[in-house]
Amino acid sequence: MNTIRQDVATLGSGWNNKVLLNYALAMRELDKLPITNRNSWKFLGAIHGFDRQLWVEVNVLGDSDPVPKDLTNFTYGSQCQHGSWYFLSWHRGYLAAFEAIVAAKVKELTGDDWALPYWNYLNDKNPEARRAPEAFLANTLPDGSPNPLKKYPRRQGFTTLRPNSLDAFSLAAMQENDFQVGNDGSIGFGGGVTGNFAQFARWTGDLENNPHNTVHRLIGGGEGFMADPYLAALDPIFWLHHCNVDRLWEAWMNTPGKTMVRDPRWLDGPADRRFIMPAVGGSDPGMKFTGRDTLKDGKLHPSYADLSIGTGVKPGVEAVTRVKMGAPEQQNIEPIGANRSVVTVGGAPVRTQVDLDRQATSTGIAAMGATDLGQPVTRLYLALESVRGSAPSPQLAVYINLPKDSDPQQHPECHAGSLTLFGLNVASRPDGGHGGHGLGYTIDITDLAQRLTDAGDFDPDYLRVTLVPGEQVSADKPVTVERISVLKRSGIVS
Ligand SMILES: [Cu+2]
Incomplete structure (x- = not known):
């Protein structure tokens, strides 16, 4: 061996x-x-x-x-x-x-x-x-x-x-x-x-x-x-x-x-x-x-038999699945909108509206697909801030701009992302070493925003966000989300 x-x-x-x-x-x-x-x-x-x-x-x-x-x-x-x-x-x-x-x-x-x-x-x-x-x-x-x-x-x-x-x-x-x-x-x-x-x-x-x-x-x-x-x-x-x-x-x-x-x-x-x-x-x-x-050359750096199979990348081979946006410290992250109150998800899907800054959103949408070197490029993210709950790893799915009163599962085209909130029980405990401030998650919604824009269903004034409870979320064990915001990440195609 x-x-x-x-x-x-x-x-x-x-x-x-x-x-x-x-x-x-x-x-x-x-x-x-x-x-x-x-x-x-x-x-x-x-x-x-x-x-x-x-x-x-x-x-x-x-x-x-x-x-x-x-x-x-x-x-x-x-x-x-x-x-x-x-x-x-x-x-x-x-x-x-x-x-x-x-x-x-x-x-x-x-x-x-x-x-x-x-x-x-x-x-x-x-x-x-x-x-x-x-x-x-x-x-x-x-x-x-x-x-x-x-x-x-x-x-x-x-x-x-x-x-x-x-x-x-x-x-x-x-x-x-x-x-x-x-x-x-x-x-x-x-x-x-x-x-x-x-x-x-x-x-x-x-x-x-x-x-x-x-x-x-x-x-x-x-x-x-x-x-x-x-x-x-x-x-x-x-x-x-x-x-x-x-x-x-x-x-x-x-x-x-x-x-x-x-x-x-x-x-x-x-x-x-x-x-x-x-x-x-x-x-x-x-x-x-x-x-x-x-890291490499450090005392704890491991060696693996293979780094290609089942990893989604090919080490040594540049893969341009996403356009590069410049050095991380030269990129800018800016909030361009947020909802107005805490959202509590129990036994059923909950909807909330995220109001957007029209100007910042429109320029963001316009630059989403940029690929030419030196051009401004953006990505959009939905941020769920200070998420709290008592279950150990509850599941939430997030949808955007679902038609009113529709079944989320009938609309995969509106699915923004899925989260497992592993450790939410620990992160929410006020007596823990972390003050009970909960956890935060960001979901990249660039591709979804692009699809919605192409379909004429992206209004730069607001987003309708629906949180759908999955496993370990119920009226008895709800999940609360302090704030839902949209972040615009800006860089230069490089
Ligand atoms: Cu783990």
């Missing part, structure tokens, strides 16, 4: 997949260790998110189990970074530490080398790509003992990622050319700007939004661990999912025309502390890292 990360589908089926068999054997041992051990399965899971009461409720912890202080004071525990530009770098460090600990256990048990495999679920050349590897679905190991890879709950009857009719599950994020645009990073591949550590910050990046968030909900459903950041990393399938997300980032960075962030706040941040992971064996001081350590 090999320490390059490989597509799990290429490594054999069932328990013939030795990488997964070794994974199961190592997990079984790590799962026997108490949470006080920094290499235990529970400690590793708690690094992502930890809530003692919830862990006792779902029987992961006993009532009187001692919990180490460095899990509850945010040193090691509850570090996961979501809704910010640290999402990808933090998770890369997390994967590296986890992989080293599991590999050491595999070595001890079997003598084999081990690397974390990835689940290439958007590989359209493999008709079985969306089905979870058999090893995660089998009840028993080859020796007849219970299969640890199936130990923690998932969506009922889960075998395959099955997007519902409100879902988007795609590689569209890979078309974005810039990691971060605007002072707050509201737009881009990688997530919003924050100088400090923030478990849940304000703006979700494109890749985090989809496929990352979508897959969490498709596996977890309402009750499964993958749907909730406090529990997700306990499910061993979490790591194969995140390995693929990490690979997508790597593929994106290796594609000419994509601009990775160079801001020292990202490279050397966060400003107020270091990210920290346990070392193999768990001794102090642990492994500290910054964004820089995760």
Whole structure:
């Protein structure tokens, strides 16, 4: 075997997949260790998110189990970074530490080398790509003992990622050319700007939004661990999912025309502390890292067997799916309209009107399709700001300019985007490390605005936005959206 990360589908089926068999054997041992051990399965899971009461409720912890202080004071525990530009770098460090600990256990048990495999679920050349590897679905190991890879709950009857009719599950994020645009990073591949550590910050990046968030909900459903950041990393399938997300980032960075962030706040941040992971064996001081350590030539830079299949890009080959808009710092983001009040989505679709600045909208629409070098070019975005709710990963679909009283699902031409609000429960808690300010999402509506304009159904004075509730949204568990605005991104074709 090999320490390059490989597509799990290429490594054999069932328990013939030795990488997964070794994974199961190592997990079984790590799962026997108490949470006080920094290499235990529970400690590793708690690094992502930890809530003692919830862990006792779902029987992961006993009532009187001692919990180490460095899990509850945010040193090691509850570090996961979501809704910010640290999402990808933090998770890369997390994967590296986890992989080293599991590999050491595999070595001890079997003598084999081990690397974390990835689940290439958007590989359209493999008709079985969306089905979870058999090893995660089998009840028993080859020796007849219970299969640890199936130990923690998932969506009922889960075998395959099955997007519902409100879902988007795609590689569209890979078309974005810039990691971060605007002072707050509201737009881009990688997530919003924050100088400090923030478990849940304000703006979700494109890749985090989809496929990352979508897959969490498709596996977890309402009750499964993958749907909730406090529990997700306990499910061993979490790591194969995140390995693929990490690979997508790597593929994106290796594609000419994509601009990775160079801001020292990202490279050397966060400003107020270091990210920290346990070392193999768990001794102090642990492994500290910054964004820089995760990039090429950094100590946490991974290697993948392939960066082309199922990634939507061809590393090394310039792909002009979207016109380049100039250096990110020379692009401008400007709000050109907003709705007037908080929107609450419960059991039924809700409509709201976004009033637009006619002049700014008209010039924006006129420049949307520019392709000539040096010409002004724009893209339009719908921004959902400070979204809050109590469910772990509720689903919302967003439609624009639906005919009055019509069924949204009959109008795919009005579908602007689909969101899975992964971690909304955590981001909305006023007692969390994030003040309960909720999460923000931007949806690129350029192509839709172009289609509506061509059809004569885009009025530069206003947009009618309809929010359609999906899974985990109901009258009892509503989602509130503080403000819906339209952002105009302007640059120069380059
Ligand atoms: Cu995740």
